[in-house]
Amino acid sequence: MLGESDEIGNPLNSDELGEKGESTFKTICADARLICNSATRDRAGWDFLVEFPLGREQPVTLDKRENPISCLFQQKTMWDHNDRIKFRLSSLERLAKDSRPSFVYVLKVSKESLQPTSAYLIHMHGDVLAKILKKLRLEEAADRLAVNHAEIYLSASEAGIVLTPDGAALKTAIQAAIGSNMAAYEAAKRNELRSLGYEPFAREMKVTFTVKDKDALTNILLGQTKAAVDDMRTFETRFGIKLETGDLTGVHAIRFQPFPFDSCEVVVRRDKFSEPATFKGHIYMPPKVQGADFAARIVTDMFEVNFRGTQFSLNTTEVTLDLPVLTPSVWRKYFLLADALSAGAAVMEIRPGNRAVRSMKHVMNGKVEIDRQELEIGLETSPRLTTLIGRVGASEEPSLSRAQLVLQEEYIASAHAIVSGKSVTPLCFSVAEDAAHQLGQEMRGLHVNYVSFEKDFLVWAADVVFERSAESPNKFTAKELTFREIAIIKPETYAKYLDELRDEAKAEIVMSRELDNEATN
Incomplete structure (x- = not known):
């Protein structure tokens, strides 16, 4: 050859x-x-x-x-x-x-x-x-x-x-x-x-679409609405040679995913004396369209803000009893935001991150109707739960739903009081009269309870000394309660945790809450 x-x-x-x-x-x-x-x-x-x-x-x-x-x-x-x-x-x-x-x-x-x-x-x-x-x-x-x-x-x-x-x-x-x-x-x-032969951005797409006005174009460029496609062509460049691929057919609409113009912090206050709700977000701005009004879109995990000229709109993330699942610290910001929006004159400040752009402030005159009872519970309970997690020494906060946060209010308040060394409603229990004479005047006990998160339990324990009541010999009331420990465990280990804790404390009686079915599912 x-x-x-x-x-x-x-x-x-x-x-x-x-x-x-x-x-x-x-x-x-x-x-x-x-x-x-x-x-x-x-x-x-x-x-x-x-x-x-x-x-x-x-x-x-x-x-x-x-x-x-x-x-x-x-x-x-x-x-x-x-x-x-x-x-x-x-x-x-x-x-x-x-x-x-x-x-x-x-x-x-x-x-x-x-x-x-x-x-x-x-x-x-x-x-x-x-x-x-x-x-x-x-x-x-x-x-x-x-x-x-x-x-x-x-x-x-x-x-x-x-x-x-x-x-x-x-x-x-x-x-x-x-x-x-x-x-x-x-x-x-x-x-x-x-x-071989590919460089960054080797793929290219050319799209033709028609819009009715400049506002519609702005919405498309900010990724807020889809664009109806008139024509779409795709290309690939390899070894410097561009060829049409034709691999995207039958596409009738597309949505743009813009790159952030800047990062930002969004601070919302009920008034100048109140604690602010602070959120990290991104600012999106469309390419300049001649004759169009100023436009910007600010997106955080909890809400989205849109500016169109002098117009302002706020859209919050839908929050149900079960979704989303957030950490107590984030729930605190959510309830602070809800409190500010219910005031009727909240001030929102947008602080750009990396670019030399001044902060923007906007007074939100609209008033949002809020369940005040739930709001107060959320504002009190979320920081207490954050404090309890901090006492554990966890590197990350576990997450829970809004229902889990609000409906476990009493347990969280009790745990916070015990861990903080504050007085709580005395624990007590009664026994049958025929068994009362077999017990002494005092008993060493253990009090254990938990708060359920999405995937974890926050459990706490306290040593208790129970004393027989003089008025009712078959009733015992706690005369001493001393915080023992707090931990984050998996629900499936709760029973074993109780057994080990009972042996360690040498308790004669353990007062603990039974597992909720929902807590173990």
């Missing part, structure tokens, strides 16, 4: 030289104890399948050893004064795109002695693979899809590494190119086939 047309006066014609090269290649493989299988029809892009023999070099049993190296070869032979090799593009495409290791072995032969003088190994990866893929893309761009008629040239000395024409050199070069892990090699080859 020659890389160039026959020359008059050559001692061998191209077929004879090609046959000599293939015969020599088989001998070289045999010398290295490599198994060389010829292709019966050279239409798959390769002439030889070269395999390493199975060996016992791997420190594993026979049933666990990996298959040996297996690779594909095209073999080219040329006179030693030449260097440029011509390939049919379709043939090289098949060789290069195979995920297995693939090579071109170039043998240079002396005209005088007809003996090999040097060899070159061209590995189908990296720059060589990129050149082949780029040539294929050029043919596609020119609408020349019959690549079996296209040609591509490689330089043996530039594309390959020089070898002595013997088996030892070939075997060493193959091992160096492939490494010890065939699976890793093939994964890297597949990645090259997917990624």
